[in-house]
Amino acid sequence: MKQYRNAIYIGCLLAMLTGSCVDPYNPPAIAAAESYLVVEGFINSGSDPSVFTLSRTRKQANAGNFIPEVDAQVSIEGENGERYTLAEQTEGTYASSSLTLNPTTRYRIHILTQRKEYASDYVPVKSTPPIDSVTWTLAQDGIQLFVTTHDPENNTRYYRWDAEETWEYVSAFFSNYQYKDKQMFVRYDDDLIFTCWRSDQTKQIYLGSSARLTDDVIYKQPIMFTPVATGKLMEKYSILVKQYALSQQGFEYWQILEKNTESTGSIFDAQPSQLQGNIHCLTNPQEPVIGFVDASSIQQKRIFIVGRSLPFRTINIGYETCDLDTVPNTPQHLEDKFGDGYFVPVNPIGSSSGIIAYTYSINQCVDCREKGGTTSKPDFWQ
Structure with a gap:
């Protein structure tokens, strides 16, 4: 997952540093193997810890290598003076204890590496509404999953989902x-x-918005397709769907990131859209930083599917x-x-x-x- 994300961020970084080109060339910044901070995670206002992964970009030839940012000092800070320290669990992964955040206060992530200081913008705490249902339908060569949710207060509007699959096989x-x-x-x-x-964290980005609707309702949003050819539907299959409320700016960031993941060309093809996050290098404001930090709770729902009962070969x-x-x-x-x-x-x-x-x-x-x-x-x- 980390290697996959780093490959995405490499493409995003190229977009920030280069424009479209006709004649093949190696952009100087990439050839010089500049290393920029990548921040993955969000401030969790629920009962689970807040987890952030810090890593470094590499030039395209080494895009598959995950380079953790180790021995950093990472904390969550509130505008009201609150401060929570995150401990390094594994190389590049930092986690807090369970937090009780003030919903009326804005928070940010603060990072001090061995060389530089970084911080995100202060962001408000959003409350994620529960998932109403996770459903599925049969397709010719697999199953399509959907998520339905709503916010009766009409306050969420922007949503992101990810999922963890677990399947039984013999x-x-x-x-x-x-x-x-x-x-x-x-x-x-x-x-x-x-x-x-066996379990696997999905790598796709799933987004939904009700911003153009009167009511804050997401109905049967397609989130994942599981092909029968993977063998995951051999015996029994389960999926845990996690739902996050996003800010409008966070939603736009993830939209661009989603589009960039669909780009399979080289640096000589049309470049992905520029990716603007809300994390900044305080030591050098001109230095790009990859990532966007939101603060919200998580809602999740798990379903099971008996694969051996499905009408597949x-x-x-x-x-x-x-x-x-x-x-x-x-x-x-x-x-x-x-x-x-x-x-x-x-x-x-x-x-x-x-x-x-x-x-x-x-x-x-x-x-x-x-x-x-x-x-x-x-x-x-x-």
Whole structure:
């Protein structure tokens, strides 16, 4: 996610530093590998911490590299003198404790790096209305999700959403056995590797506005399309939608950022729109800073979809070539086959004299964790 955002900000930075061009060239600022601060996050007035990620831009050749801004002093400041310190949790990520902010006071983020000082504009605290519903409809090759919300006070008008997907999936073969220390053991519940869960934070930007409507209502705003080809709808699928109230300026910032993410050309193509945030370098006011800070609460809603009940052809997410073979049940055969972990036993083959052989397959076809998931069921899973 951080690498993805940095790539976006590189494009935005190019827009700030260059104009459209016909003849290919390397802009001097980019060739010089100028490093500008990127600020991601918002001031959370709800019960959860405020989390900010600080990083640095790089020239286009290194746009995929995430460069955290470490050892910074980060705080949230109120115009009334309140001050809350954010602690560095991981490199470049800073988090506060849960805050109780005064809704009548404006707040800003203040950042002191090893070299320079930065601060955002003071922004008012907005109250995010609850999500009314998250719904979905079937499409030819996936499902389309929608969000509906409203503000009876007509005070919000500008909205942003992001989402976290979690899906359950299974491996090609269910294994009741494991081979270790030159012995075959029966797998129990804690050792089963057939069912996994995996989560992913969506990278798209979803925005909605009711500014042109009489009532502050967002009805069935499309927020996400999940293709069946991803395999996420294989067994069971869940999505957690988070809703944020934005200022008009914040909404316009995210609109430009959304448009810039749709640009897939090089620096020699037409450049993305200029991105103007509300964060400034106090040490050098001419230095660009990438980011926009709003202050609001978060509202969220989770839904579940039983994927295996959907009328789609089964998607095996890479298990199409999986097959089974057999190995005799002798110490030498088992050690030769399973000693290095590449193959995994699946089922025993028995006779009147006991187990005479085992079926087996490669690890990637038996252990669901090979697809990036975990066998630990999430606490929220239904």
